[in-house]
Amino acid sequence: MGGKTGFSLLCLLGPFFALWALFWLVPLGMGVDLSLQSPDFRPVHREAVLPEDSAPSSSLTFLDWRNPQEEVEVVAPRYVGLENFERAIADSKFHKALSNTLIYVFGSIFVILPLAFALAVNLHALARIPRGVLVFLLMIPGLALPGVLSTLFYLFFHGRTGALNQYLVIPLGFDPVNWMMDPAFIMPSLIIQAVWRWTGLVTLFFLCGLEAIPRWQFEVARIEGVGPWMRMRSILFPGVRHLAVFAAVFLVVDGFAAFSGAYNLLGGSGGILDSGLLLVTYVYQVAFPGGSGRFDFPGAAAMSLLVAPVTAFLLFLLLQARKTFFPR
Amino acid sequence: MRRVPSFLLLGVAALVCLYPFAWMFLSSFKTNKEIYQPTLFFPSDYEWDSYAGLWSGEYLPFLDYFLHSIFVSGGQALLATFVTAAAGFAFSKMSFRGSGWLFGIAILIILVPKQALAVPLFEWMAWLGWQGNLWSLALPGVASGLGVIFFSQVFRKVPDELVDLAKVEGLSPVRTFVALLPLIAPALMTFCFLHFILSWQEHLLPLLMLDDENLTLPIALAKLRDSSHRIPEAVGMAAATLSLIPVVFLFGLCFRKMKTALVELSLS
Numbered sequence: 001m002g003g004k005t006g007f008s009l010l011c012l013l014g015p016f017f018a019l020w021a022l023f024w025l026v027p028l029g030m031g032v033d034l035s036l037q038s039p040d041f042r043p044v045h046r047e048a049v050l051p052e053d054s055a056p057s058s059s060l061t062f063l064d065w066r067n068p069q070e071e072v073e074v075v076a077p078r079y080v081g082l083e084n085f086e087r088a089i090a091d092s093k094f095h096k097a098l099s100n101t102l103i104y105v106f107g108s109i110f111v112i113l114p115l116a117f118a119l120a121v122n123l124h125a126l127a128r129i130p131r132g133v134l135v136f137l138l139m140i141p142g143l144a145l146p147g148v149l150s151t152l153f154y155l156f157f158h159g160r161t162g163a164l165n166q167y168l169v170i171p172l173g174f175d176p177v178n179w180m181m182d183p184a185f186i187m188p189s190l191i192i193q194a195v196w197r198w199t200g201l202v203t204l205f206f207l208c209g210l211e212a213i214p215r216w217q218f219e220v221a222r223i224e225g226v227g228p229w230m231r232m233r234s235i236l237f238p239g240v241r242h243l244a245v246f247a248a249v250f251l252v253v254d255g256f257a258a259f260s261g262a263y264n265l266l267g268g269s270g271g272i273l274d275s276g277l278l279l280v281t282y283v284y285q286v287a288f289p290g291g292s293g294r295f296d297f298p299g300a301a302a303m304s305l306l307v308a309p310v311t312a313f314l315l316f317l318l319l320q321a322r323k324t325f326f327p328r
Numbered sequence: 329m330r331r332v333p334s335f336l337l338l339g340v341a342a343l344v345c346l347y348p349f350a351w352m353f354l355s356s357f358k359t360n361k362e363i364y365q366p367t368l369f370f371p372s373d374y375e376w377d378s379y380a381g382l383w384s385g386e387y388l389p390f391l392d393y394f395l396h397s398i399f400v401s402g403g404q405a406l407l408a409t410f411v412t413a414a415a416g417f418a419f420s421k422m423s424f425r426g427s428g429w430l431f432g433i434a435i436l437i438i439l440v441p442k443q444a445l446a447v448p449l450f451e452w453m454a455w456l457g458w459q460g461n462l463w464s465l466a467l468p469g470v471a472s473g474l475g476v477i478f479f480s481q482v483f484r485k486v487p488d489e490l491v492d493l494a495k496v497e498g499l500s501p502v503r504t505f506v507a508l509l510p511l512i513a514p515a516l517m518t519f520c521f522l523h524f525i526l527s528w529q530e531h532l533l534p535l536l537m538l539d540d541e542n543l544t545l546p547i548a549l550a551k552l553r554d555s556s557h558r559i560p561e562a563v564g565m566a567a568a569t570l571s572l573i574p575v576v577f578l579f580g581l582c583f584r585k586m587k588t589a590l591v592e593l594s595l596s
Contacts, residue, residue, distance in 0.1 A: 013415055015414065024468075119338065132583070156348050196344070200345060260529065
């Protein structure tokens with residue numbers, strides 16, 4: 001490797017890794033450091049930030065969040081080891097948030113992928129222009145801000161007189177559902193929102209996968225008189241498998257980071273009985289408790305870090321599933 | 329006859345995707361009382377008051393927030409596209425020691441998304457003194473792990489002969505990368521657009537990072553609803569309609585190219 005190639009590499013990879021280090025590695029390191037500290041140490045107020053280097057280790061300046069001017073002497077150990085992680089693992093609300101998030105992620109993936117596949121197969125049968133128009137329409141909810149989706153949900157779909165009750169629940173002969181107040185329906189309502197939001201994008205992915213299948217494959221299938229199930233299994237599925245894995249990865253990552261939709265729909269709380277509490281919402285609640293309590297940054301950092309292995313495991317499972325179901 | 333269920337499925341899906349947004353647009357002309365009747369579609373009369381109120385900044389400086397969102401999302405999307413495309417090119421078209429290892433650590437970023445790092449990121453920005461600054465919002469999303477994967481796939485499709493030819497012609501790898509950019513324009517536009525949407529929709533980081541005079545659209549919309557007892561719902565609906573327009577416009581521009589890029593990508 002000559003000096004010139006080295007310089008080129010630096011130009012090509014440098015910007016990425018500089019930003020990678022500055023805005024991911026440093027915060028990650030700080031997060032790890034923070035997660036090992038005692039929550040009683042150095043709560044940072046939004047306006048009042050302590051100088052980092054002036055903190056002596058035995059007697060600490062403590063900024064109370066309520067009145068940032070007042071300085072309180074506190075004698076507390078700065079590092080407490082894995083205490084925050086233990087606290088998070090023992091926290092029943094954290095369990096609730098984690099299981100809610102898993103239900104949310106899997107619920108939305110298992111609805112979105114088949115639905116999008118069905119839509120894409122049906123769209124594929126249409127002529128080019130109506131196909132394009134329809135895909136464009138299906139994409140619209142994905143383009144809107146999640147906050148807008150929540151507002152529409154709140155005003156349009158939900159409520160006793162909302163569209164879901166008027167057009168779906170009552171005609172089917174059920175009692176109108178109180179979507180936002182009934183704990184049994186808060187999670188389905190969040191999942192419906194995710195489905196509404198992402199199905200269009202995944203449909204677009206799948207449609208492009210189907211369009212990339214060479215025509216002769218369909219011709220052969222027609223001449224051979226292949227049944228619809230065989231046609232699906234040997235032509236259509238292989239056509240979309242890469243995009244399906246990509247879409248699933250995208251949905252897992254997005255599902256774990258989901259915040260805005262639930263935040264708007266439930267006003268920053270977890271809803272009744274915390275049945276709509278998602279991980280990021282809870283981490284946000286722990287870090288910035290509204291009105292009462294203390295900023296618990298270390299606790300929040302520990303929870304955030306506990307999520308990474310879960311995501312990693314899920315993504316690993318997805319890639320394994322791909323190898324099992326779609327061997328090359 | 330066989331196609332009736334197919335049309336029915338597509339028709340219902342299109343209706344579910346379009347109707348609520350049409351209702352949203354028409355609701356920007358309604359009174360609160362009309363909005364609270366979701367089955368009512370058309371307003372009783374068409375007054376552009378709520379749009380005028382947003383334009384004049386009667387409720388909050390909406391125009392400023394709108395421009396902030398355009399700046400943050402546009403800047404982040406453009407930077408992310410070129411930065412990750414360069415990295416993707418290096419990973420798929422240049423061989424160097426440790427490339428597999430570097431690729432591995434580059435995509436580790438997917439496992440701990442910036443939303444999960446919000447708290448330390450907030451502290452780090454505070455330490456840098458960048459709090460409230462729009463760059464503190466635009467820059468953290470630029471290094472995208474999915475982008476590196478996407479572009480190394482895209483460049484893998486570009487024939488090696490082109491790169492060899494460039495080498496024979498005496499072009500440096502950086503010049504080769506720049507010369508290849510027009511060839512992957514659909515992929516560049518696709519990624520830029522997707523990143524733009526994700527950044528446009530980002531809610532948590534601006535909530536933490538920005539001061540009140542520097543907000544972006546998602547927060548502005550939440551604020552409009554927050555005080556919905558004072559501000560008419562129609563204003564929120566008008567703001568929601570306005571927030572959708574630039575994205576739909578961009579999508580219209582990128583739609584064809586996006587399909588080209590995705591069709592090519594699925595041929596692996």
